[in-house]
Amino acid sequence: xxxxxxxxxxxxxxxxxxxxxxxxxxxxxxxxxxxxxxxxxxxxxxxxxxxxxxxxxxxxxxxxxxxxxxxxxxxxxxxxxxxxxxxxxxxxxxxxxxxxxxxxxxxxxxxxxxxx
Amino acid sequence: xxxxxxxxxxxxxxxxxxxxxxxxxxxxxxxxxxxxxxxxxxxxxxxxxxxxxxxxxxxxxxxxxxxxxxxxxxxxxxxxxxxxxxxxxxxxxxxxxxxxxxxxxxxxxxxxxxxxxxxxxxxxxxxxxxxxxxxxxxxxxxxxxxxxxxxxxxxxxxxxxxxxxxxxxxxxxxxxxxxxxxxxxxxxxxxxxxxxxxxxxxxxxxxxxxxxxxxxxxxxxxxxxxxxx
Amino acid sequence: xxxxxxxxxxxxxxxxxxxxxxxxxxxxxxxxxxxxxxxxxxxxxxxxxxxxxxxxxxxxxxxxxxxxxxxxxxxxxxxxxxxxxxxxxxxxxxxxxxxxxxxxxxxxxxxxxxxxxxxxxxxxxxxxxxxxxxxxxxxxxxxxxxxxxxxxxxxxxxxxxxxxxxxxxxxxxxxxxxxxxxxxxxxxxxxxxxxxxxxxxxxxxxxxxxxxxxxxxxxxxxxxxxxxxxxxxxxxxxxxxxxxxxxxxxxxxxxxxxxxxxxxxxxxxxxxxxxxxxxxxxxxxxxxxxxxxxxxxxxxxxxxxxxxxxxxxxxxxxxxxxxxxxxxxxxxxxxxxxxxxxxxxxxxxxxxxxxxxxxxxxxxxxxxxxxxxxxxxxxxxxxxxxxxxxxxx
Ligand SMILES: [Zn+2]
Numbered sequence: 001x002x003x004x005x006x007x008x009x010x011x012x013x014x015x016x017x018x019x020x021x022x023x024x025x026x027x028x029x030x031x032x033x034x035x036x037x038x039x040x041x042x043x044x045x046x047x048x049x050x051x052x053x054x055x056x057x058x059x060x061x062x063x064x065x066x067x068x069x070x071x072x073x074x075x076x077x078x079x080x081x082x083x084x085x086x087x088x089x090x091x092x093x094x095x096x097x098x099x100x101x102x103x104x105x106x107x108x109x110x111x112x113x114x115x116x
Numbered sequence: 117x118x119x120x121x122x123x124x125x126x127x128x129x130x131x132x133x134x135x136x137x138x139x140x141x142x143x144x145x146x147x148x149x150x151x152x153x154x155x156x157x158x159x160x161x162x163x164x165x166x167x168x169x170x171x172x173x174x175x176x177x178x179x180x181x182x183x184x185x186x187x188x189x190x191x192x193x194x195x196x197x198x199x200x201x202x203x204x205x206x207x208x209x210x211x212x213x214x215x216x217x218x219x220x221x222x223x224x225x226x227x228x229x230x231x232x233x234x235x236x237x238x239x240x241x242x243x244x245x246x247x248x249x250x251x252x253x254x255x256x257x258x259x260x261x262x263x264x265x266x267x268x269x270x271x272x273x274x275x276x277x278x279x280x281x282x283x284x285x286x287x288x289x290x291x292x293x294x295x296x297x298x299x300x301x302x303x304x305x306x307x308x309x310x311x312x313x314x315x316x317x318x319x320x321x322x323x324x325x326x327x328x329x330x331x332x333x334x335x336x337x338x339x340x341x342x343x344x345x
Numbered sequence: 346x347x348x349x350x351x352x353x354x355x356x357x358x359x360x361x362x363x364x365x366x367x368x369x370x371x372x373x374x375x376x377x378x379x380x381x382x383x384x385x386x387x388x389x390x391x392x393x394x395x396x397x398x399x400x401x402x403x404x405x406x407x408x409x410x411x412x413x414x415x416x417x418x419x420x421x422x423x424x425x426x427x428x429x430x431x432x433x434x435x436x437x438x439x440x441x442x443x444x445x446x447x448x449x450x451x452x453x454x455x456x457x458x459x460x461x462x463x464x465x466x467x468x469x470x471x472x473x474x475x476x477x478x479x480x481x482x483x484x485x486x487x488x489x490x491x492x493x494x495x496x497x498x499x500x501x502x503x504x505x506x507x508x509x510x511x512x513x514x515x516x517x518x519x520x521x522x523x524x525x526x527x528x529x530x531x532x533x534x535x536x537x538x539x540x541x542x543x544x545x546x547x548x549x550x551x552x553x554x555x556x557x558x559x560x561x562x563x564x565x566x567x568x569x570x571x572x573x574x575x576x577x578x579x580x581x582x583x584x585x586x587x588x589x590x591x592x593x594x595x596x597x598x599x600x601x602x603x604x605x606x607x608x609x610x611x612x613x614x615x616x617x618x619x620x621x622x623x624x625x626x627x628x629x630x631x632x633x634x635x636x637x638x639x640x641x642x643x644x645x646x647x648x649x650x651x652x653x654x655x656x657x658x659x660x661x662x663x664x665x666x667x668x669x670x671x672x673x674x675x676x677x678x679x680x681x682x683x684x685x686x687x688x689x690x691x692x693x694x695x696x697x698x699x700x701x702x703x704x705x706x707x708x709x710x711x712x713x714x715x716x717x718x719x720x721x722x723x724x725x726x727x728x729x730x731x732x733x734x735x736x737x738x
Contacts, residue, residue: 018479044496047552049550049551072600072601074483304544
């Protein structure tokens with residue numbers, strides 16, 4: 001379970017992340033929060049170099065995943081050799097510091113990895 | 117030599133040679149990297165001097181200091197200094213320098229790219245590290261960065277270690293070190309080139325042709341104002 | 346809506362502004378376009394396209410600043426910010442202003458001075474257009490979004506790193522004939538990919554994209570003067586008409602798009618522009634696409650309707666997109682080599698096509714084109730503006 005939530009449309013059940021008040025699928029207003037959790041599948045990924053000054057790493061790996069709920073999200077990958085279609089599990093940890101503010105975000109790892 | 121001059125000069129020692137190599141650049145041009153001889157310093161100085169007027173990307177500071185270092189080497193006021201030059205068809209495209217502090221420790225001075233956008237500076241800096249670690253057989257190389265480009269490239273790409281206790285010769289700013297381990301870890305992705313240099317290529321690299329000053333300034337600044345003269 | 350014509354074009358060389366401020370750069374391009382139009386100071390409306398002045402140059406109110414600098418009082422003026430599509434948006438708004446009959450003349454000038462900050466600060470600045478909570482905080486940059494797109498696209502259609510390099514090689518070569526281009530340097534397949542040196546020559550920026558798959562960070566400005574048919578005819582200039590424009594949007598967060606290999610906003614914007622012009626992709630003689638990344642030139646050439654989906658790279662390989670080919674793309678050098686001062690790009694694309702349609706493109710002139718096309722791609726495809734331009738007479 002993560003502190004990050006998607007939304008489910010009360011009219012048509014479409015899932016959205018980031019959460020939407022007005023549904024992209026049916027145009028109706030009104031949604032309920034639903035946690036982003038469970039297994040996810042890797043849709044695509046990249047190793048990014050030339051990072052902003054907020055990062056001291058030589059590169060980071062980011063990817064887009066699809067949860068079983070249908071919600072998709074972008075997050076950091078704690079996986080050495082990612083492969084499209086691989087199964088991942090999700091946790092929340094710091095992703096970036098801007099000024100004195102540290103932001104938490106979604107991380108993905110192989111299921112069963114010791115969570116960071 | 118006068119007795120006084122003998123006192124002022126550091127002891128002469130021949131550093132092991134850096135064997136020349138060549139690198140095929142993104143443009144397809146072949147860049148030879150070879151050691152410059154002390155007597156070639158006067159050929160290098162005018163181009164370095166020209167760059168002292170370019171404040172863009174700290175070229176001025178880097179060039180002013182490099183000028184002093186090269187002059188110091190020429191006139192025997194810096195100990196165990198060396199300079200490697202990058203040449204395309206004999207024309208100077210960049211240079212790096214440094215010195216040997218002790219059998220264990222090397223000091224990196226400066227890196228100047230005279231042509232930009234082809235990673236000439238990255239290749240030359242790598243050659244300098246190669247020289248210290250593989251040919252001078254040193255344990256580590258002290259490095260500082262004056263420009264943000266330098267900092268980003270050297271510190272992040274090589275994963276250098278901090279050496280806050282070291283007073284680098286370039287003004288006491290934060291020192292970093294490339295260790296043998298870091299070097300060999302990074303070597304595959306950062307140090308390239310082939311040896312030996314084919315004779316025809318080496319022949320062209322025998323004499324250093326400096327870059328014309330206006331061409332040089334244009335190359336490093338890419339100023340948009342020049343279009344309309 | 347009545348027709349809008351382009352009677353003046355001008356731009357700076359793209360590259361580094363040096364001691365020129367953003368206002369200097371904008372002024373230069375605008376003055377050139379006004380001079381070319383021959384209207385004197387009689388321009389009724391001014392639209393300045395820019396993305397980053399507030400962040401990069403600590404400037405705002407560029408529209409007013411431009412009128413003041415050029416003494417165009419009491420012309421109406423505003424600034425148009427629409428990310429990397431700011432230029433296209435400003436030209437579109439200018440065309441709407443003239444087309445509506447509200448004004449007879451409009452100056453549109455787009456510019457950016459990005460080299461005021463370091464390269465990675467510039468990259469971070471552009472990244473501020475990504476979704477703040479779902480993308481930006483993760484360190485996602487535009488190259489990262491392009492890398493994730495490229496990975497899927499290349500897999501799906503058999504596009505190889507060589508195809509990407511072919512875009513770079515072509516556009517760098519094209520830029521050699523464009524005195525306004527930022528990068529004047531040819532590159533080779535050997536040096537970019539096939540030699541062992543390639544790991545240093547052309548390192549990854551966001552896998553599978555490498556350094557030479559990405560446009561440089563540039564300063565520069567471009568401007569056009571738009572007017573009604575009556576004014577255009579009086580000017581005696583070749584008649585270049587904005588035959589159609591189209592704009593479309595897509596989700597802010599890229600991961601929300603159903604098929605992550607589609608650029609739906611490009612397709613819709615192009616369709617709208619062609620529909621308005623009463624033209625079809627096959628009518629186009631010369632095109633400027635938004636190759637901020639090499640993969641985008643290939644993908645946009647398909648989404649805009651020039652090639653079947655999944656075949657853009659084959660057309661490229663056959664040389665169809667080179668000057669002299671069936672549809673020359675990015676004869677200017679594109680963003681890849683002409684450079685990409687973000688606010689200037691959409692205007693510069695229109696300037697390039699107008700020059701070709703007027704027969705004023707110098708050494709790189711395409712032979713007698715009648716119809717040209719531009720695609721200005723904002724965000725990572727979340728806001729796209731396309732134009733169809735035509736030569737009359
Ligand atoms: Zn719904």
